[in-house]
Amino acid sequence: MSAGVGELAAWLEECAAEIEIWLSSWVAGLEERLQGRPPLAEAMAYAVLGGGKRLRPALVVASAVACNPEKAGDFGARTDLVRDAACAVELIHCYSLVHDDLPAMDDDDLRRNRPTCHRVYGDALAILAGDALLTDAFSILAGGVGSPEGRHGKIPSDAVARLRLVEMLSRAAGSAGMVGGQVVDVSRSAVGGGLDAVEGVHCLKTGQLLAFSCAAGAEAVGAGRELVSNLWSFGETVGLIFQIADDILDETADPAEMGKRTGKDRERGVATVTGAVGLQGARLRARELAGEAASLLGGLGESAALLRSLPAWLVARSE
Amino acid sequence: MSAGVGELAAWLEECAAEIEIWLSSWVAGLEERLQGRPPLAEAMAYAVLGGGKRLRPALVVASAVACNPEKAGDFGARTDLVRDAACAVELIHCYSLVHDDLPAMDDDDLRRNRPTCHRVYGDALAILAGDALLTDAFSILAGGVGSPEGRHGKIPSDAVARLRLVEMLSRAAGSAGMVGGQVVDVSRSAVGGGLDAVEGVHCLKTGQLLAFSCAAGAEAVGAGRELVSNLWSFGETVGLIFQIADDILDETADPAEMGKRTGKDRERGVATVTGAVGLQGARLRARELAGEAASLLGGLGESAALLRSLPAWLVARSE
Numbered sequence: 001m002s003a004g005v006g007e008l009a010a011w012l013e014e015c016a017a018e019i020e021i022w023l024s025s026w027v028a029g030l031e032e033r034l035q036g037r038p039p040l041a042e043a044m045a046y047a048v049l050g051g052g053k054r055l056r057p058a059l060v061v062a063s064a065v066a067c068n069p070e071k072a073g074d075f076g077a078r079t080d081l082v083r084d085a086a087c088a089v090e091l092i093h094c095y096s097l098v099h100d101d102l103p104a105m106d107d108d109d110l111r112r113n114r115p116t117c118h119r120v121y122g123d124a125l126a127i128l129a130g131d132a133l134l135t136d137a138f139s140i141l142a143g144g145v146g147s148p149e150g151r152h153g154k155i156p157s158d159a160v161a162r163l164r165l166v167e168m169l170s171r172a173a174g175s176a177g178m179v180g181g182q183v184v185d186v187s188r189s190a191v192g193g194g195l196d197a198v199e200g201v202h203c204l205k206t207g208q209l210l211a212f213s214c215a216a217g218a219e220a221v222g223a224g225r226e227l228v229s230n231l232w233s234f235g236e237t238v239g240l241i242f243q244i245a246d247d248i249l250d251e252t253a254d255p256a257e258m259g260k261r262t263g264k265d266r267e268r269g270v271a272t273v274t275g276a277v278g279l280q281g282a283r284l285r286a287r288e289l290a291g292e293a294a295s296l297l298g299g300l301g302e303s304a305a306l307l308r309s310l311p312a313w314l315v316a317r318s319e
Numbered sequence: 320m321s322a323g324v325g326e327l328a329a330w331l332e333e334c335a336a337e338i339e340i341w342l343s344s345w346v347a348g349l350e351e352r353l354q355g356r357p358p359l360a361e362a363m364a365y366a367v368l369g370g371g372k373r374l375r376p377a378l379v380v381a382s383a384v385a386c387n388p389e390k391a392g393d394f395g396a397r398t399d400l401v402r403d404a405a406c407a408v409e410l411i412h413c414y415s416l417v418h419d420d421l422p423a424m425d426d427d428d429l430r431r432n433r434p435t436c437h438r439v440y441g442d443a444l445a446i447l448a449g450d451a452l453l454t455d456a457f458s459i460l461a462g463g464v465g466s467p468e469g470r471h472g473k474i475p476s477d478a479v480a481r482l483r484l485v486e487m488l489s490r491a492a493g494s495a496g497m498v499g500g501q502v503v504d505v506s507r508s509a510v511g512g513g514l515d516a517v518e519g520v521h522c523l524k525t526g527q528l529l530a531f532s533c534a535a536g537a538e539a540v541g542a543g544r545e546l547v548s549n550l551w552s553f554g555e556t557v558g559l560i561f562q563i564a565d566d567i568l569d570e571t572a573d574p575a576e577m578g579k580r581t582g583k584d585r586e587r588g589v590a591t592v593t594g595a596v597g598l599q600g601a602r603l604r605a606r607e608l609a610g611e612a613a614s615l616l617g618g619l620g621e622s623a624a625l626l627r628s629l630p631a632w633l634v635a636r637s638e
Contacts, residue, residue: 127424135453
């Protein structure tokens with residue numbers, strides 16, 4: 001009932017291409033709406049269309065397929081809610097990268113093999129483009145962006161599901177979620193606290209947005225409360241594995257291959273799993289978490305095959 | 320049918336005290352939720368509880384009272400939706416001030432007679448506190464923050480109204496609203512464009528959030544589409560008057576009285592109404608706009624007395 005790692009990799013690539021189309025179409029609408037403010041539209045497009053694995057939106061799609069394949073729709077014909085949740089979470093992810101790269105934060109010059117947003121557009125515009133992406137993500141969830149009815153447009157029939165998604169995304173991304181984790185990271189206050197402290201930060205910084213992605217896919221196809229909640233926990237666990245893989249790659253990989261500077265976390269004194277339990281300990285922990293993740297999908301059948309192979313794919317990435 | 324300017328000033332003060340209680344209670348909940356991340360909670364509290372006129376949330380309340388006094392509730396007993404919309408818009412306003420004051424933007428050291436957020440907490444934490452306030456505003460609108468049910472809490476009965484508010488606020492604050500205006504301001508691209516160009520920026524930078532405030536009060540008490548739309552336009556017009564008063568005060572007022580540096584817009588080459596049409600022209604334009612604003616409240620009766628006196632109060636502020 002689990003797809004092969006190669007099969008998942010191929011599916012993720014196909015899914016990323018689908019998501020690229022959605023994001024390009026959103027950016028095209030943006031450029032139309034922002035006539036007269038071209039620098040903002042440009043900086044936002046640069047931040048959104050810079051490639052990347054599109055892991056978070058792919059998780060939205062994979063979870064929707066896992067919970068209700070018919071309602072999730074096929075390639076090229078997803079339901080609005082699946083597409084909107086996927087685009088919204090990717091906008092949040094992109095904004096967080098733009099703000100994280102700022103000189104006042106991580107001060108990075110390179111992201112996905114290109115100069116970072118503030119290196120191209122300046123710090124002020126990068127801050128504002130990030131703010132706009134964050135805000136517009138909620139416009140997308142509200143189902144209102146791009147509608148010809150304008151600001152008092154008609155309310156979609158799936159209003160309750162959309163409001164739940166707003167609640168879930170704001171919680172995952174806000175002070176009690178991603179931003180909260182970023183603060184601990186910036187203040188270095190998890191350093192020296194051992195595995196629990198590091199995983200606490202990772203669960204916020206990376207875990208909450210992946211948790212949202214998995215739960216949002218379920219919510220978007222009308223899954224029940226318990227399944228949504230299990231997929232939230234699955235996403236949190238996947239987030240921990242993802243971050244371990246990232247920590248391992250940051251120690252071992254070639255910068256050219258990563259498209260960004262490596263070894264920087266160690267240099268900066270950021271708390272990492274490899275720092276807390278060593279390279280081998282980190283690999284063991286990732287495999288342990290993969291087992292926990294699998295058990296959270298127990299209630300799902302064949303439709304969850306792709307989702308089920310995700311932990312193994314993440315573990316393989318770093319080995 | 321219009322209250323005196325003195326009566327409005329007294330009401331605004333009373334209303335600000337009510338709003339202070341709501342915001343303090345939200346901050347107290349935040350500090351509880353963010354145990355282990357005290358610097359974030361502190362920086363957010365500093366940004367939110369620094370005083371200020373609370374004009375935007377007061378407009379939410381005044382509009383709710385104007386449209387449906389019974390449903391809006393009395394002092395100390397507002398409906399949840401009125402209170403949540405008021406808090407959400409003030410959080411957005413506070414985040415925008417924190418980001419605007421950053422060295423990469425306006426580089427201000429003083430705000431409301433206190434050091435700006437980044438001067439106290441550093442640039443990184445100020446960026447993140449702003450991001451968190453912006454995100455958490457949508458949590459408040461989703462009706463989920465602070466609920467004991469946690470992230471999968473029950474959906475409130477007013478879900479459709481809440482989703483409308485999410486749509487309106489994200490549109491007012493995002494790329495096609497406040498942030499869009501800020502970009503034009505930062506890039507100085509409205510300089511030399513005359514009154515229309517300046518008012519175009521003001522309508523985005525200040526007008527959209529005031530428009531949201533007025534329309535949100537109406538939406539929160541179940542007003543019809545046309546009334547919500549008229550109040551949106553009323554708020555936009557009030558925004559233009561507000562900004563003219565600000566431009567005039569920036570030219571003429573004493574810094575100690577303003578609680579911030581004055582004359583800075585002129586120094587920096589930001590486009591202002593006084594720059595476009597002179598001090599006397601700006602005063603005339605404010606009075607003209609006050610007439611336009613009044614006509615947008617034509618359909619409302621005695622309950623709109625406070626709202627009706629707002630333009631005159633703003634004009635008086637700068638004379």
